[in-house]
Amino acid sequence: MKGYDLVIRNGTVVTASDTTICDIGIRDGRIVALGESLGAGKEEIEASGHYVLPGGVDAHCHFDQPSGPGIQMADDFETGTRSAACGGTTTVIPFAAQQKGDTLRATVEDYHRRADGNACVDYAFHLIVSDATPLVLKEELPSLIEEGYTSFKIYMTYDDLKLNDREILETLAVARQEGAMTMIHAENADCIAWLSDALEAAGQTAPRFHATSRPPVVEREATHRAISFAELVDTPVLIVHVSGQEPIEQIRWAQGRGLRIYAETCPQYLFLTADDLKLDGFEGAKCVCSPPPRDARSQEAVWEALENGVFQIFSSDHAPFRYEDAEGKKSAEGKSFKHIPNGIPGVETRLPLLFSEGVLKGRIDITKFVALTSTNPARIYGLYPRKGTLAVGSDADIVIWDPTLEWTITNDRLHHNVDYTPYSGMTLTGKPITTLLRGQVVWKENIFIGGPGGGCFLPCERPQPAMPKGVSKGF
Template structure:
């Protein structure tokens, strides 16, 4: 059925204006004033914003880690995402050394098939670079439409790749039109600091942060940036958490290196002191990179405002406090890393960013949707409100005041890291390709209705890739 969204304030990365939107066959058919209501379901968005659907570029749904599996799968995770205004997620597909890349991709397709309620795509982890991997990459790009590849610089003896693997991946990405993503922490130094802490009997959650200081993130970020410049390639730094990493990205961009930076809502509003909560409650806040001292928050907000950082991911990787996080009761290294973030990503940025004057409304849309679509080969199908684009739309009430709580969230974990935080603004209704997923704050979607998205090579869509590096 056609839908006519009337009286809303349309907000894109570049414009804000009042107009009506006609949705037909899953696409935006017309935008204008006083459009005909004939044969259409009329949706009154008076007093509300209409945003393009959010895109979360960083999720770990049903991911094995530390002897367990993250709590939210592609069903619960995408339902929660939709409640938060997100209509597309890009999940990380883990690989195994010596095994065909397609095996891992098939595993992730099996995890997501008939479960996702919004559209989704995959990034692919690269843990080794050899002739076999080189032979497989073209088909991964051409047949699967996976054009972004993640290299871990941390988690030694688990995920960590060496610098040679990172550099060769950068070279291949340049040749094939891929985008390299890095988890930038110095895993060798972290392992040494962790061993020292454990030998000294320092086992509490706070030592997760103290053994992963901001300097190891800054060093790894700078190293990855220099290798990117040497390869004349392109790099996306995930979950930037500290001033040291921001500085390295800013300096690399000034040199003309093709570096894109992402941060996450947890680093904008939570700080290292949360890991010191008594009764092991600090374990709820164990993820990597760790939360930082409060002074880093202003640096991150300023980096978003000025364009040194361009995107916001959730790094969604939820584990129950009871039964999963408490695996590390006597050893912080055994606490599964990650938290339930996916649902609150957009509201926190709106409430703490737009409402408090840290970023503009148009920047909010750019950071949560448009820039991500352009970076990862989805624009203009996703990430904007324009004729012919997918009708992924969020009707957002900017005046709702509420407290975040596990009791009202839709993620599967038994806690919410933002518990009790007062926020302003909430998605009221969310459409994915023209169909309601959320209507009047209730889930009305269809399990399995989400589509897998094949993405374009880096820089192939309409936007000139150089725009991605302009602050």
């Protein structure tokens, strides 16, 4: 019998369902054995006293995405995926974002040019459908789903991205027909435009008014409408970056009725509030994202929904713009909040934040941590069991965690290309100390030793997700 290329010994091995102390044997980039006292490996890692987890799957992040005239995202596929690896994430699913007037096929080809040879971890693509033409819906989208682009996002807001209600229904019908998963950004565009115009007319243009222009009701209404469309078409949808109690109530109601409604939230809704947009001067622009952070009551509602199963996925929604940059956040200084590049960085801090403040403070257990950050996104987006678990046959994407290491987040400790982090100064406990991508160490002892081209593209299967809590209807 062939030996092992690598053996990880005596770690506390965690999946979404089980925790056990054992060894992991790796050969040719895959896990080939889990058990006690495995034979010798060519290399060995001692993991006593540490958690051994499947690599994180960040199913919602933006790299090198066109953002309008004069605006440039800070992270390309090299810097963004480097940052992911250093934070314990070994698979990312960014977006191939269609621009109105472009074909989906040309969009996908463009994103492959951006990613190929540059990614430091493995990656798939969601599509963004912003121009639901007959060509897109009848030809391009079905063929791309068949080729492994089995999830796509649609927007209910942003003039350059949004679909109207009829277009949403027609796009959901394609998802139903082809067995794809639809992600929905649920905010009411007309409500936001009306409020924004009124605020501007009153001279209320500072960053803090971004939150005022997008109150919870605009998210609640759009979430209910998205759920209604999914029910009408009879297809599953996933509501992304849910911010607080009001949309959560809509989602919980739908799940309780047996509808196939999935939900995702992000670190900004657990660790930031609308007060962070009120920082002195223009500093509040650093925390402008949509939906905006809410209040302490909303944070508590998000924690409760993570605990009780309303949310299936915890993603970063990494949308990186530099602050001190004429092509970043500062491009809007002196202008209305409407012009601030929308999004915050978080791909590297996603896992440590949830581990420290969720697992170690008793909000969620370690198996739910794995489910939310790795297993569920792999299942829902068609990458399981290659990704998202520690099992014989799975890729050896493995993260070793020191659960006792105390450290403070500062931007100079992170590996993205952004000049700030909104979580600066937070002291956390627990950190990835080793990250392996298909059996190769890419992060160890605070040193990144991977490189561009180490990651590969992953075509996705049609999803076979577990149902949300309370849902009995099959996928």
